[in-house]
Amino acid sequence: MRLIFLLFPAVLSSFGLIGCVSAPVTTHTTLSATQDLSPGKAGRAQIKEKRNIPLLNTVSKVYIHPTKLAIGQHTRYSLSDKERNIVLNEIEAQICFELSERYEIVSNKDVSSAEVYSAVTWFEPTGAAASGAAAVAGQFIPGPIGLRLPGSLGGLGAEAEMIKDGSQIAAIVWARRAQAIGTDTPSLSRLGDALQFAEPFADEAARIMSPDPLPPKREYTKHTDPCAQYGGRIDGRGFVTKAITGLYNPTQRSDTQDETDK
Template sequence: MKHVSGLLLVGLAAAGCQTAPVADSGFLSRYDGLVAREDTIRASVRQRRDDAEAARIEGVYLEPAVLVGSAGSGLSEPEKAMVLREVDRQICYEVSERFTLATATPGTARLRTGVVEIRPTGAAGSGAAAIANMLIPGPGTIRVPGTTGGLAVETELLGPDGQQVAALAWARRANTVGTDTPSLSRVGDALQLAEPLGDAVGDTISPEDRAVRPIADPDPCALFGPRTQPLGFVTRLVTGLYVPEVNTGSAPAEAGTPRP
């Protein structure tokens, strides 16, 4: 059985190559200067940063993520809202470890984020993959080719004068072999990919010499729920599935809750 598992992993590995870049959506204030990273294995990453300007910024206001163009077409309003919230959540966690989260006041740096593509997850294929992963033990997970979802996002840091200081065009599709867990939700893969997106945003907008800082107390991202989801880990382990309700901890924020 282990031999069969190994053959499957090798046979599907070719489908886990780097995601192709997504066309510019027009969301960013400028695209010149974006440089494609060649050292990424799974994601398409194009980015730029003015280190001198980024070093002068301490406080950042996080604008809520928005859908751009036809992103999310075919998805329900709750599904689209869930993806936007998870993108906001993961970006909030990462940015808060490098900058002070500020309110929207004149002269404050802003981070704008646009979701430019949400590729739905194939539920039937995910169910089959979950069963297969239970029956064929091995490292990582095996997904059904052609049923994996994806996420593409553009984000930019604007300085107090409104000029672009840093920008990122990021896209990734869930791998057929790896750590992207199957999900019966059509946005299961997009939700999972929000976490590496958040990492990429934090790295892109931060000056190279800026260290990750301890989480402030109280946590400025508390409105999104706790940063760790132990129940989500257990659910994945027992069922082999990513379940948004327990993996994101994303119960809607109370009405009137101010954003960081």
């Protein structure tokens, strides 16, 4: 108990850091074009986006390319080969999950009406020790809003575009860093925040790549799911771990995938 009280000054100091942990602007891109990007509805992320709704309305079948790691002097990340595959696979899986609700996902790009490319441009590791301390302190703080300690705030920068007949019809540049105060769950994994942010990135990517009006949501069984190669759409293990420990336990989709596809 004494340890918890000793932690509180550091926890409370996070309040003063909330204004300086916004994700940096991505200055390097793999997109085929950037001149028509405009600021979007950011929420807790920094976003630039482009949508050509008339052309999006002509798309029916989509081919999803493997997510890549951007290279260049302006990129920011420090990842081992295994960590790289885990992050890329999670982003690719979440993009598949989201787009498959809107389009038919095909495995042959020659029969597609559009192709989707994505990349990670920035990665900030989650501080494991500080995350663990925040989880312990969080057990004594009522309500859904948690506190994160300095040194534990990870982040992710990613981008994606949809190409039809050689032209970009939708694109997004997205970046987000964990907040000291909020609902970003601490993790003992260096990849914790980046993997948590894969889903909100995919949500936004799918939003800007969607036709208007939206078609009826596509439903699948485990036998018809075009994204079955990535495993389950809902990670029940992660929910259980969070409920018991207050920590996020990331799924490692690369454990069941052929990494040579990357």
